[in-house]
Amino acid sequence: MTKEKLLLLDGNSLAYRAFFALPLLTNDQGIHTNAVYGFTTMLQKILEEEKPTKMLVAFDAGKTTFRHSTYSEYKGGRQKTPPELSEQFPYLRKLLDAYRIKQYELDLYEADDIIGTLSKEADEQKLEVIIVSGDKDLTQLASDNTTVYITRKGITDIEHYTPSHIEEKYGLTPHQIIDMKGLMGDSSDNIPGVPGVGEKTAIKLLKQYPTIEELYQHIDEVSGAKLKEKLAANEEQAKMSKELATINRQAPIDIKVEELNYEGPDVDTLFSLWQDLSFKSLIQKSEFETEEKEIEAIELDIVETITKDQLASPMAIHLELENESYHTCKRFGLALSNGNKTYYIPFEQLQNSPELIDWLQDENQKKYVFDSKAIQSALYRSDIHLKGVEFDLILAAYIVNPAMSTDDLAAVAKEFGYRDVQTNDIIYGKGAKKAIPSQEVIAEHASRKANAVFHLQTKLEEQLKENEQFDLYRNLELPLASILSEMESEGITVDRERLVEMGRELAEKLKSIEEEIYQAAGEKFNINSPKQLGVILFEKLGLPIIKKTKTGYSTAADVLEKLAPEHEVIQHILEYRQLGKLQSTYIEGLLKVILEDGKIHTRYQQALTSTGRLSSIDPNLQNIPVRLEEGRKIRQAFVPSHPEWKLFAADYSQIELRVLAHMANDENLKSAFVHDQDIHTKTAMTVFHVEADEVTSDMRRAAKAVNFGIVYGISDYGLSQNLSITRKEAADFIERYLSSFPGVKKYMAESIKEAKEKGFAATILNRRRYLPDLHSSNFNLRSFAERTAMNTPIQGSAADIIKKAMIDMAKALKEHNLKAKMLLQVHDELIFEAPNEEIAILEKLVPEVMANAIKLQVPLKAEFASGDTWYETK
DNA sequence: AAGATCACG
């Protein structure tokens, strides 16, 4: 049997050390974690190096100890524990529980005394003992069997105090450390000692007289009159100080060395705690070590058909796809799991399994999935209509924390403590190593995913309910996924010839502008290269440098506009940029993604943005040009899918400011919307104290910029940049705005305060965004988080509203038996196509549904237009 | 793979 090794840790001391050694880290919910993190890394290191068989962490019990009856000023004058540290102690306790390490504390005694008592007992039993602390006092406990580890700078750098090390360092025995302390005192514990005697003098004296008692017996022999005088005057104090510094090795503890066996951590609990604390590096490191071996075998049947008797409700399903482009990619096969057993059926066979298809299409057969939108869309391509999705892991995880920046099932599962599933990167490889593995490998991978989904359903739903977000998840996001799938699958028709023709024209214009630029520059260069352009403009032509980027001169549009009067080439460059953008992103880009049906099928990312908005990719149909006429013409290529049909567009008017009026409960702002006034003009009237007919276009423009600023979480600098005014003027402006709209002013302050208290900003439908940086000591990070705390409820609530409108809209189209289809969403705008004869119906129905999506304190208003192309819906 | 730029709400 290996020799017993007992590890005794001074919990309080190490937590303090870790806290002050590390910067203030927080987890994604804003709880400080640096002390727990430091403690953990130190613990991991010691466990690995020492491999103890017994362990205990001792804590100080409370404020009063038996030492206070000797000396009431003991530990007096100490700064009280910072709240950022106090809040970490419960997590430290949980951490130790997860490691299954015993913890102990005792009324009236300090951690030292518990350690002293246990180490004495262990020492007598000839156990090897290691004591770990940040407090050098503990070195008095060193012996032949006991080594005391004291953390130096940081927390993982450790000095080992054996009796011989102490001898070498101080020329004293461990026990004399107490006498040393008695003479020199300890300011941190407020132990007085003998004033004027420091470490050097104390050591010198103790080399001559081994203890304080013997020193005083021979006080007359001490050399140096001054020193002798000081010692004589403070005899009582020195003896008391010694008493205070002496660790009590007979504390009345009711725990025995035999009870301290350490058998390693409860891995699952530990991992899930690390998840909660966002200890990503620790998780990764230890997974790296366990990844290969610990993944459990699964029960899997690869089958050619699936019949009713193999199906149940609920079951988790996963359709394994070649890649993320589910509208076009290869579909490998479907895995089904009831939590224990899994089936995998290749996609070709699935298409010939009528009982399985019936089951998939049966609303009453409940399915749990990861990314229902992808599966529904991919099945729809084969005319299979997925119904009965009861749980969607990607949406649930996104609602629990939208900051989770991954769409990989395994990565999401890991976040919630489930690890028997691998990432796509591991199975398929990434970059150059990418390859399609065998069917067996794919089948197992898909089956593990289905298992993961099945196992995580309860946990996620519990968490959603706990956060009061279940309704948002179940009645908004989940039904929306299905509607988005229908919109994506429907797609929008594009007039390919129109795009090609526009491309031809653009190419000609670009060619001639390009030549003019080369002429002006006197040489050929790559106009698309900011680096090369910078050299031409700022070195060759000697134009003034207005702004720099990290890597060189800025040639961004706002800079070039300021340079325009300086040189005629600037205008050409701006035009080249503008047209080049249209050509590459919109003409060539869109032509590339028109499918055989003549349509473009974007994909909405429903679990991506931190505010709750959607995003659109492959292609992005949420940023089709509109502001400039040349670009806007791109919209002429977006057309209805049938002759005698039209496109119909409806957009919310000022939805974000209406949301603000509602949330801030600002009377002035509310009244503007109740009376349906032009909000920017109204703002100008209020801020400039003028009548409606006195508002100039500049005043309105300024008011509009301030309104934007308010929505974004205003800063004087941002506004000054936007309006090209000084910062001071911008600051005055904001001040005037806020005193005109006192409700808004109050809202801004309250949003930050509330987010700070709760740890997150929330929307009308209780969507959350965690903002740990509100507590950051970094000005930039904190300011950013503060602006986010103001902006997220506004932008996010607007997103909630339009999502709700989309659900209501889909229902209304069905109920009215309309042929009209909802095709696109652009944040505050919905685009439909419909037969001509339905347009009049939509003109009534759509604005009504949109306006009634969610009841606010102010009316919601939607404006609409229809036309033969998207361009004409204005 | 990162940075700059520019398209949208």
Added chain:
DNA sequence: ACGTACGTGATCTTC
């Protein structure tokens, strides 16, 4: 004093 407006995606160049 600190250095910024909020949220996205695609393309191009450069490293």
